[in-house]
Amino acid sequence: MSVAELVKDISPIRAFKGSIQRLQEYSIFTFENVRSLSSVWRYRRDTMEQMYLIGAQSFLIVFLSGLFMGIIMSIEGGHRLETFGAKLLVGRTTSLALIRELGPVITGLMLAARTGAKNASELGSMQVSEQIDALRAFGTNPIEKLAVPRLVAALIMFLPLTLVADLVGIVGGMLVSDLWLHVDPSFYWHSAVYDLKVKDLVVGFAKPVIFSFFISTISCYYGLATTGGTVGVGRAAVNAVVVASVIVLFNDFIFTKVIWSIL
């Protein structure tokens, strides 16, 4: 037995080769998505439907996570600041943290779970039940019909959802600051909103767009690449959510780092 044959069966190496192959496939898939973007007009009804689904299904969960983030940030930050006699700054720290980091990341993670699992399991079950083959047999490109509408819907919807999280968080922070820290709401609001710089807004609003791109393409890729029956659908959904979540965090890090160094 040659070395090459021996090495072939060592599982970490096989797994590594597998990941490289997946990455390559994913890149091609993503490229195809971008190249087919113009088909969104043709499938505008599917796109609208996806937009509605993302909005309707994710609003509550995004609303609640934003609210709790704002409340927690205000309580934590407020008490910390109070020891320096600077609790009046609580509005500013809360809104900065929310708009730059927590709003996009928490919304991103929630949507990675919500939309990611939905896309991967929907497309996955279509794959294993041969519906994807049927689409192709009827001359319909599954990327144009299924992936692009989901991508565009995510690109459009993630920003407003993040804004909801940001806003609800800031308002939630205002309420607890008034209640427990006795910071005047109008003062809180003023420091939360007027101290924001354009840079903060650019960072905070660009992130959801980037996240949505990755969440959508990753989950659609895993869905369409599903093999192995119903078990495979479960696996695709889990993989999509895990990978999309990690990518959201990784992108956040890259983004923060790069933006700090150029802006």
Next chain:
Amino acid sequence: MIRVEHVTVEVEERKILDDVSFEVRKGETKVILGPSGAGKSSLLKIILGLWKPNSGSVSVHGVEITHLSEREKMPIRRRMSMVFQGNALFDSLTVAENVAFFLQEHSEMAEEEIRKRIEDCLEFVNLSETQDLLPEELSGGMKKRVAIARAISFNPEIILYDEPTTGLDPLNAKIITGLIIRLKKERAVTSVVVTHILRDAFAVGDSLALMSEGRVVFDGSAEGLLASTDPFVEDFLSEIREEADLLTHQTGRG
């Protein structure tokens, strides 16, 4: 009409199809028999151009399709349709939307015309009442008939059926084979019917091919199949030999 030459398909160094060649003439119904895992579904997917063979060629209507891009296959696909093994109905769409799918995607037909066509197709399979139901609300036999209605919605010249009667009771199976025969007679459809049920094979087939482990081990008439002395053919037939004999007497074949 359909010509498959020396097609070999390998997945992970395993040969799923091994040097398969055969031909289906215009208006003919070709039955492909074979045990589970013989590669029958894979063969249909090759003919439809969903998979690319590792080697060999497939031509449909005289056009070699193995090297065409998805877009270039479109003219061929407009003339060819498939009834999938698991039906593959779009489960988020109603029966009517399923049947209308191809026309809405690719034709310039007006809504009214499409609606008329849906009604005709569903009437052909005797399911006029189910238009607004979802696939999950149908029985197995009904799903199969919807799949056939969807397959004929754009009047294809070729229809590939993947195990159209498997898992159905004899009555429903008979309805389906009846539809296949009617399509051939009334619309001159060229068909490839994959099955492992000998009774249905003899009922619909003009000629039969028997596959085993990715190879075609027999290709010819029903009489030839029954008379074959090939060990695998005999083996495959032995369990159903009695039934087959019975059928040959009834139909006067052989």
